[in-house]
Amino acid sequence: xxxxxxxxxxxxxxxxxxxxxxxxxxxxxxxxxxxxxxxxxxxxxxxxxxxxxxxxxxxxxxxxxxxxxxxxxxxxxxxxxxxxxxxxxxxxxxxxxxxxxxxxxxxxxxxxxxxxxxxxxxxxxxxxxxxxxxxxxxxxxxxxxxxxxxxxxxxxxxxxxxxxxxxxxxxxxxxxxxxxxxxxxxxxxxxxxxxxxxxxxxxxxxxxxxxxxxxxxxxxxxxxxxxxxxxxxxxxxxxxxxxxxxxxxxxxxxxxxxxxxxxxxxxxxxxxxxxxxxxxxxxxxxxxxxxxxxxxxxxxxxxxxxxxxxxxxxxxxxxxxxxxxxxxxxxxxxxxxxxxxxxxxxxxxxxxxxxxxxxxxxxxxxxxx
Ligand SMILES: Cc1ncc(COP(=O)(O)O)c(C=O)c1O
Numbered sequence: 034x035x036x037x038x039x040x041x042x043x044x045x046x047x048x049x050x051x052x053x054x055x056x057x058x059x060x061x062x063x064x065x066x067x068x069x070x071x072x073x074x075x076x077x078x079x080x081x082x083x084x085x086x087x088x089x090x091x092x093x094x095x096x097x098x099x100x101x102x103x104x105x106x107x108x109x110x111x112x113x114x115x116x117x118x119x120x121x122x123x124x125x126x127x128x129x130x131x132x133x134x135x136x137x138x139x140x141x142x143x144x145x146x147x148x149x150x151x152x153x154x155x156x157x158x159x160x161x162x163x164x165x166x167x168x169x170x171x172x173x174x175x176x177x178x179x180x181x182x183x184x185x186x187x188x189x190x191x192x193x194x195x196x197x198x199x200x201x202x203x204x205x206x207x208x209x210x211x212x213x214x215x216x217x218x219x220x221x222x223x224x225x226x227x228x229x230x231x232x233x234x235x236x237x238x239x240x241x242x243x244x245x246x247x248x249x250x251x252x253x254x255x256x257x258x259x260x261x262x263x264x265x266x267x268x269x270x271x272x273x274x275x276x277x278x279x280x281x282x283x284x285x286x287x288x289x290x291x292x293x294x295x296x297x298x299x300x301x302x303x304x305x306x307x308x309x310x311x312x313x314x315x316x317x318x319x320x321x322x323x324x325x326x327x328x329x330x331x332x333x334x335x336x337x338x339x340x341x342x343x344x345x346x347x348x349x350x351x352x353x354x355x356x357x358x359x360x361x362x363x364x365x366x367x368x369x370x371x372x373x374x375x376x377x378x379x380x381x382x383x384x385x386x387x388x389x390x391x392x393x394x395x396x397x398x399x400x401x402x
Pocket of ligand 1: 089090113114116117160187188209210221
């Protein structure tokens with residue numbers, strides 16, 4: 034299988050970056066971030082996009098814009114990274130961890146319903162590895178319980194389900210542009226929303242409450258700075274213009290690796306849901322071998338980077354700062370303990386992928402015996 038070429042990537046990036054640098058220094062921040070926001074809104078088909086310095090900053094601004102504050106409880110899947118939860122701590126809100134269904138990776142709505150209280154204000158669905166849950170089930174749950182939906186679509190640029198793009202199904206959607214994401218700018222992030230007051234709040238929140246939302250005075254509240262710097266906005270603009278090619282490449286890379294591992298004992302590829310157009314963020318394999326987590330860690334030591342082996346990804350509710358609060362989320366633990374999620378970037382050539390496949394196949398065969 035041949036990977037598709039990425040047309041003109043390096044030149045496009047160099048041209049955009051040079052244009053941004055020519056306009057610097059500019060204390061107003063220059064035009065790149067504003068242009069990026071207009072282009073993001075158009076590309077994702079939403080009225081508003083607000084560019085910020087990271088995916089975490091996007092979540093922080095989004096949750097603040099939804100009115101989340103001290104005393105509020107927010108439902109968060111234990112099947113996530115700790116960056117999803119950090120903004121809740123900063124806002125004084127309490128994360129309430131909910132489980133995920135090992136068969137689908139989607140939220141366990143029965144568990145979520147059991148954990149709703151009179152303090153629950155929002156839910157953060159996390160499209161981990163770019164996989165997107167059932168948007169209709171999410172909307173029904175949120176509406177039944179009167180919750181805001183803040184999507185953590187950090188890894189999900191380019192995924193859609195039932196024709197709806199990840200990041201556009203909730204009250205507000207947050208995407209990271211950290212290096213390694215499909216749409217990358219080194220560091221960076223943005224939020225997407227159809228609601229003007231949320232976009233205005235986030236715009237004020239990321240820059241010392243200036244400009245302020247309609248009807249408020251500039252600098253009338255304390256806020257910090259999480260603006261996206263012009264050179265990074267320029268890189269994001271260049272990558273946004275080739276987003277379709279970047280997603281196509283990632284899907285082809287994932288397909289290539291999964292195809293090469295089809296006959297490998299003890300490894301079963303996880304297929305996306307029906308009507309899910311998955312961005313192929315990371316090839317996902319269920320490890321049906323003894324000591325599966327140790328196997329993922331062993332692969333990381335053999336230079337096959339992967340979520341659980343390289344980054345020791347564990348359910349959020351099992352992290353030391355949260356243990357003891359909720360009943361453990363066993364579905365999330367089961368998913369992560371058996372998951373091989375290979376970490377890819379656009380630089381991974383067929384040679385790299387074939388090397389990963391050869392190492393994984395050899396080690397799986399040896400591990401099984
Ligand atoms: C699921 C998820 N949420 C949030 C984040 C935070 O994004 P950032 O690193 O850009 O702050 C990440 C990034 O790694 C992520 O993968």
